Amino acid sequence: MIRSRPLAMLLPALAILLPCAAARATGSVPESPLAVLRQMTEHPHAQDRAFRRAPAASEDLDQVPPVLAAFSMKTAVDVLKPFTQASFDFVATDAWSGVKSGYAYARGPSGQMISTTFGDALPLPRKAGQGIFPMNRYLEPGTWSVVSATLSDAAGNIQRLDGAALAALGNTSFQVANASGGDTVPPVLLRLSVRTPEIVLGAVTPGTAQYPVQAVVALEIQDTAQGKPSGLAWAYGLYCLKGGNPCFSISVPTHPGTSPGVTHGTVLAFGAPSDAHAPAGTYHLYQLTLADVAGNITQYPQSDAPFASDAIRIVYPE
Numbered sequence: 001m002i003r004s005r006p007l008a009m010l011l012p013a014l015a016i017l018l019p020c021a022a023a024r025a026t027g028s029v030p031e032s033p034l035a036v037l038r039q040m041t042e043h044p045h046a047q048d049r050a051f052r053r054a055p056a057a058s059e060d061l062d063q064v065p066p067v068l069a070a071f072s073m074k075t076a077v078d079v080l081k082p083f084t085q086a087s088f089d090f091v092a093t094d095a096w097s098g099v100k101s102g103y104a105y106a107r108g109p110s111g112q113m114i115s116t117t118f119g120d121a122l123p124l125p126r127k128a129g130q131g132i133f134p135m136n137r138y139l140e141p142g143t144w145s146v147v148s149a150t151l152s153d154a155a156g157n158i159q160r161l162d163g164a165a166l167a168a169l170g171n172t173s174f175q176v177a178n179a180s181g182g183d184t185v186p187p188v189l190l191r192l193s194v195r196t197p198e199i200v201l202g203a204v205t206p207g208t209a210q211y212p213v214q215a216v217v218a219l220e221i222q223d224t225a226q227g228k229p230s231g232l233a234w235a236y237g238l239y240c241l242k243g244g245n246p247c248f249s250i251s252v253p254t255h256p257g258t259s260p261g262v263t264h265g266t267v268l269a270f271g272a273p274s275d276a277h278a279p280a281g282t283y284h285l286y287q288l289t290l291a292d293v294a295g296n297i298t299q300y301p302q303s304d305a306p307f308a309s310d311a312i313r314i315v316y317p318e
Contacts, residue, residue, distance in 0.1 A: 033297050034105060034148065036289045037115055040236055040251070041103055042150060042158075062096035065159035066151045069093055070128075072170030073146060078177040079135045086133040086174055088146070090118055091126070097154035098123030104149045106133055108176070109142030110184060112295040123154035138230035138294035141178040183230040183294035187223040192285070194218075198313045199273055201280060212274040215239065215312055217250055217285075222264045223292045230293035231261025235269055239312055240286040241279075247286060248276035261293050273314055285310040 070091035077086045086106075092099045101119040108114070118131030147163040166172045195216035203213040217237070223229045234254045240247035250271035273283075288300045 033113060033289070033291075033299070036236060036299075037105065037113065038103075038150070041115060041117075062094075062153065062155035062157060064094075064096060065157040066092055066094035066099045066153045068102070068149060068151055068159065068161060068166075068169065070169055071146075071149070071166050071172070073172055073174045075171065075173075076175045076177070077135060079137050079139050079141075079182075080177075080179060084135045086114075086135055086144075086176070088118075088131050088133075089129075089170075090131055091128045092119065092151055093126045094123075094153045095125055097157075098125055099127045100152050100154055102131075102149060102151040104131060104133070104146055106144050106146045106174075108140050108144050108295070110140055112140055112144075113147075114139070114144075114295060135176075136230075136293060137178065137180065138183040138292075139176060139178060140182040140184055140294075141176050144174055144176055146172040180227065183225040183228070183292065184296060185223070185225045185229070186296035186298040187221050187232050187290045187292045188298055189219060189288065189290060189300060190222055191220040192217060192288075192310055194310060194312055195268070196312065198315060200315055200317050201274060202317055212272045215248070215250060215271045215273055217269045217310075217312075218266050219252065219269055219288075219290075220266045221262065221290060223261070224263070225294075229260070229263045230296075231263045232267060233261050233291050233293045233295075235267065235288065235290050237269060237288040238286045239271070239273075239283040241281045241283055244286055246276070246278055248273045248278045248283070273312075278314055280314050280316050283312045283314065 068090065071088060073088045074086065077084055088104070090102075092102065099119060100121055100123050101117055103115060103117055105113055105115045114133045116131055116133045119127045119129065145163060146166055149161045149166055151159040163172060195218055196214070199213055199215060205211045205213050219235060221232050221235075223231050232252070235252040237250045238247045239250060248271050250269040252267050252269045289297060291297045
């Protein structure tokens with residue numbers, strides 16, 4: 001089992017994925033907690049162009065990504081105080097189709113990560129405002145730094161900046177105070193069982209006219225800590241054919257980051273193979289990521305996990 005460093009509660013953008021996260025095809029498996037978080041949070045935005053209105057001429061011709069002109073974090077926050085927020089100021093520009101929104105990722109003293117969106121979805125040539133990282137009373141105290149940011153415009157162009165590029169624009173570090181010490185123990189998977197071992201392509205969920213049938217996987221999890229455990233916040237997995245491609249995803253709906261999640265029990269993960277255009281075949285869980293409310297994360301690769309019977313068989317209708 002691989003246990004990476006902690007990861008944060010999900011940002012509000014993940015509400016787009018609820019109640020059942022849409023499955024999606026992918027050619028590669030995320031290999032780091034940051035890669036998993038980016039895939040979950042940025043995917044809906046990256047696919048905007050496929051579902052919105054026909055593009056205006058400026059959007060259709062725009063191949064230039066937006067620019068983050070300024071970025072600066074506030075310096076300190078105490079997570080035990082009410083209504084605590086870690087905020088930053090930003091300025092972003094895009095002369096063609098306009099800046100839409102962005103994502104920012106900050107890393108804690110032991111590798112924890114928190115994330116957030118900034119800017120609204122309305123495209124504008126210039127956006128100047130404030131972004132807010134979600135805080136909770138379980139986060140570890142110490143020095144945190146913003147290590148990555150992503151900007152998108154209305155034409156779908158994306159600009160990514162690493163920690164060094166952000167530091168050149170302004171302050172990227174801030175101090176988190178937490179007298180309780182926080183939760184630094186990641187959740188673990190005790191058992192996995194598939195509730196839908198066979199799925200017929202084109203089938204719909206009973207009781208609905210056109211909602212695609214869901215893959216359902218039960219995860220028995222446990223989360224412990226030195227004091228009070230924060231409980232499960234989310235789970236995300238990839239089911240793939242042999243070789244890791246193609247794949248569809250499953251996920252557990254996110255838990256609010258201000259209250260404890262499930263500390264020991266069974267939760268259900270959902271995914272729709274038809275949404276990812278998954279062909280017929282036998283799929284196995286290629287990777288599973290668990291995160292608790294404190295941001296601690298555990299990643300299980302296929303070769304080292306309690307997946308006693310993880311197969312889901314997708315078949316063509318007779």
